[in-house]
Amino acid sequence: MLTKARGIDAGEIVLxxxxxxxxxxxxxALAMALxxxxxxxxxxxxxxxxxxxxxxxWFDDELNALAGAPGLHSIVVPKAECADELAVxxxxxxxxxxxxxxxxxxxxxxxxxxxxxxxxxxxAASLGRSPAGARRLDLWLAFQDAFLTAARAAGVRAIxxxxxxxxxxxxxxxxxxxxxxxxxDAKWAIHPSQLAPIxxxxxxxxxxxxxxxxxxxxxxxxxxxGAVRVDGEMVDEPVRLAALRTLxxxxxxx
Numbered sequence: 001m002l003t004k005a006r007g008i009d010a011g012e013i014v015l016x017x018x019x020x021x022x023x024x025x026x027x028x029a030l031a032m033a034l035x036x037x038x039x040x041x042x043x044x045x046x047x048x049x050x051x052x053x054x055x056x057x058w059f060d061d062e063l064n065a066l067a068g069a070p071g072l073h074s075i076v077v078p079k080a081e082c083a084d085e086l087a088v089x090x091x092x093x094x095x096x097x098x099x100x101x102x103x104x105x106x107x108x109x110x111x112x113x114x115x116x117x118x119x120x121x122x123x124a125a126s127l128g129r130s131p132a133g134a135r136r137l138d139l140w141l142a143f144q145d146a147f148l149t150a151a152r153a154a155g156v157r158a159i160x161x162x163x164x165x166x167x168x169x170x171x172x173x174x175x176x177x178x179x180x181x182x183x184x185d186a187k188w189a190i191h192p193s194q195l196a197p198i199x200x201x202x203x204x205x206x207x208x209x210x211x212x213x214x215x216x217x218x219x220x221x222x223x224x225x226g227a228v229r230v231d232g233e234m235v236d237e238p239v240r241l242a243a244l245r246t247l248x249x250x251x252x253x254x
Contacts (some may be wrong), residue, residue, distance in 0.1 A: 001030060001032075002015070002036045003015055004192075005036075005042065005044075006036075006041050006042050006043065006116075007043055008043060008044060008192055008195070009043050009044065009195075010189070011044065011045065011046065011186060012043040012044055012045075012046040012047070012048060012073065012186075013042055013046070013047045014047075014049070014050050014076055014188075015033045015036065015037075015048070015049045015050070016049075016050045017029050017045065017050060017051055017052055018047060018050050018051065018052050018053065018078050018080075018166075019028055019056070020076070022166040025109070026052065026058050027058075027061075028062075030058075030065055030253060033049055033066075034065060034066070034069060036131055037049075037069045037071045037072055038069075038070055038071075038072050039072055040070070042071070042072045046073035046074075047070070047071055047072065047073055048073045048075065048076050048077075048094065048132070049062075049066060049072065049075060049076065050076035050077075050078055050096070050100055051063065051066070051075055051076070051077065051078070052078070053077075053078050053079040054077065054079070054081075054085040056233055063075070063089060063090075066069065067091075067118065067228070070129065070227075072091075072116075073092060073094070073128075074091070074092035074093060074094050074114060075088060075089050075091065075093050075094070076093075076094045076096055077093060077095055077096060078096045078098065078119070078122075079096070079098055079102065079119075080096060080102055080109055080113075080151045081098055081101040081102045081105060082101075082105055082108065083101055083105075083108045083109060083111070083112040084110070085108065086112040086113055087112065091099060091246055092114050093112075093113050093114060093233040094114060094115040094116070094117060094159075095109045095110070095116045096117045096119045096122065096161075097109060097117065097118060097123075097147070098118075098119025098120075098121070098122035098123045098126065098161075099118060099122065099123065099125075100126045100127060102123075103123070103143065103146065106150040107147055107150050107153065108155070109128075109155045110150040110151050110153065110154035110156055112183065113154075113156055114148065114157065115151075115157035115158070115159055115167045115185075116147060116151055116156065116157075116158060116159070116245070117159040117160075117161055117188065118140075118147050118153070118158075118159070118160055118161040119161045120134065120142060120161045120162070120163075120164070121134070121161075121162075122142070123143070123166055132139045132223035135165070135171065137174060137175060137178055138190060139146070142180055143231050144160070144178075144179070144184070144197055144211075145182070147184075148182060148183055148184065150183075154191070158183070158184050158185055158186065158187060159183040159184065159186045159188060160179035160187040160188070161187075162185070162187075162188040162190040162194075163175045163176070163187075163190075163191060163194065164190060164200075166190065166193065166194065169197065169206055172194055172198070173188075173197050173201065174200065176200075176201035177201045178196045178228065179189065179201070180201045180202045181182060183238070186199075186202065187202065190224045202249060203249065204246050204247075204249055204250045208246055208250075209229060209247065209250050210223065211243075211246075212242075212243035212244070212246040212247050212250075213243075213247070214230050214254070215230050215235050215239055215240055215243040216238050216240055216243050216244070216254050218230045218235065219235065219236075219240050220238075222254055231251075
């Protein structure tokens with residue numbers, strides 16, 4: 001899997017030491033992750049490591065071993081519940097929030113991290129949701145809005161968690177589209193086959209890019225007028241900022 005990960009063209013690769021690794025192989029997985037970071041050669045521009053949860057028998061050893069590791073973008077802390085758990089990491093940290101206690105402390109977690117990630121599977125278990133309830137997008141809207149609000153207030157990235165049903169392409173597309181439309185900055189994938197649908201959902205269409213450019217141009221030529229009309233819509237400074245985000249997501253200049 002580490003060998004395959006080197007060639008995956010994603011925005012970020014997260015090497016997992018937590019749920020993907022059996023307890024008796026945790027230290028072996030850590031050694032493999034360190035070797036992979038040392039060797040480098042990843043296509044992805046960022047490589048992070050998800051350590052085991054704070055309070056686990058592996059957490060401190062993993063942090064110590066990863067300190068100063070070459071090519072390490074950030075540490076992903078799973079089941080993050082309070083700022084103190086993030087403070088010990090040092091460097092870049094992403095908080096994977098996936099418990100009821102973590103959701104209660106979203107604001108302080110967001111202020112202490114570089115990104116917050118909504119972890120659906122563990123959060124569903126923490127809340128006591130049924131498998132059917134865990135798959136219903138409408139039941140997660142309140143949590144998604146809470147994550148977005150906390151992230152925007154803290155000025156950090158909001159990342160939508162993985163859609164774990166890898167054979168459900170329609171469900172994945174709906175989940176990714178929902179996250180993009182709500183305003184999330186990115187979405188996790190747990191299988192390479194999920195990358196293309198997620199990228200499609202988060203990439204603005206040609207029409208959206210053209211509209212964003214039209215908004216920016218119209219306001220630039222407005223001669224001090226606070227709001228102008230573009231394609232039948234009254235646009236002003238908040239709309240301009242949204243247009244800039246659209247262009248940034250599309251990877252094009254204003």
